[in-house]
Amino acid sequence: MSRRAVAGLLALGLIAVGAFLGLREPSPFVRFSPGPTVNVLGQNGDKKIITVTGRKTYEDDGALRLVTVYVTGPKDEQSLAETLVAWADPDVAVLPHDSVYRANETNKSSRQESAAEMTSSQDSATAAALGALGIKYRSDLAVALVDKKGASAGLLKPGDLLRSVDGKAAADDAAFIAAIKPLAPGTKVRIGINRGGEDREVTITTRPAPDDKTKSRINISITKKLTFPFKVDINLDDNIGGPSAGMMFALSIYDLLTPGSLTGGKVIAGSGEISPDGVVGPIGGIGQKIVAAQRDGAELFLVAQENCAEAAEAHYDKDKIRLVKVHKLKDAIDDLEAWRANPKAELPGCGR
Incomplete structure (x- = not known):
């Protein structure tokens, strides 16, 4: 067998091994x-x-x-071979990891x-x-999450019912955000809340919104608390x-x-x-x-x-x-x- 033929067989073998190993690699x-x-x-x-x-x-x-x-899951690994098998199955969907x-x-x-x-x-x-x-049932605006390093840390708690901003009733999340966002960062704003059945008011100094430094936020997430x-x-x-x-x-x-x-x-x-x-x-x-x-x-x-x-x-x-x-x-x-x-x-x- 010529040297060129031997080299060709070796190359084919390396390609086959590479393909096999590639199929075992994690797929995204x-x-x-x-x-x-x-x-x-x-x-x-x-x-x-x-x-x-x-x-x-x-x-x-x-x-x-x-x-x-x-x-x-986001950290579950599947091989390229498993992905190819899934692609061939009409009952299974395969999507890019970063789209999920x-x-x-x-x-x-x-x-x-x-x-x-x-x-x-x-x-x-x-x-x-x-x-x-x-x-009929009751729907209240409530605090879902408080940024531990944000403007409301130590002042508001998850579960607090949000009643008003500077004495004006906040009917929904859009009204609540609209009352705070236009304020200049550093403004002291009074938030009326109900905690454990007790009405109270807390004063919070607003901070700049990340998407517009001229606007304000108080670093909380809002949800609706439903009472049936x-x-x-x-x-x-x-x-x-x-x-x-x-x-x-x-x-x-x-x-x-x-x-x-x-x-x-x-x-x-x-x-x-x-x-x-x-x-x-x-x-x-x-x-x-x-x-x-x-x-x-x-x-x-x-x-x-x-x-x-x-x-x-x-x-x-x-x-x-x-x-x-x-x-x-x-x-x-x-x-x-x-x-x-x-x-x-x-x-x-x-x-x-």
Whole structure:
């Protein structure tokens, strides 16, 4: 064998080894695959997932399923080979890492954020369900977080209810921010609060806003504290997080508080964030969630309207599961009632 032939064989061998090693290298991608679904009208272990205390409830023998996805974490490594296998699977989505996670995000911080979003979505779902039923509840502006090195450190605490700025009532977060932002940095501003049932006033010296040094801020995050006329508890596994179950929580609470069956005894699934006023928002992993819902027997899947185009491209059988587009909780309720009465009823879809 000539020296050139030997060199060529060696080169091919090195290329093959390099390719093999390359497939074992970590890839900068995140994998989304179908996860479990949970009947929110059912039980988690020996406890009901939703319990209502102080209000009559009604049973429904159907299922309203929240849907989940398995997602590789911000610090989870997967090889290029695993990524290529995932790319070839129509039930799996692969996205660039930086389109899903922040640069400094860790598995722990991601779980903490997801848990906080889940808690918030449960309150929003209760508010949306009560709003759909015409049941009044209280909504207060409250401190969510205080920057430990910011203007409000030692003066405000998470949970403080925000009542006024310089004696003028702050009806919502926009009004509160609008009262402070135009002030010159270094201005002393009086913030009326309620802490533990006691009204008081604190004086805070504003600091420059990071995006405009001529404007002011007091370095807090604001949220809404919702107080309901009866107690609604949601008992779900800690490993399920995020805001995407909001719509299904709201539908389940509404169903439990109304006579009759919203499901008609059928299996219904869906995914979407929910705002306290009942607006359904888009979520991630919609394609994988539809696959999971079909796998677990759902006949109807409720999709936030902003997710409709992506949902239509999902790997599902339109003869087994029907996609229905919703914008508000009221849309979802009306669509379910129409479908219960007539499974062939015309409904706004995300069809192919």
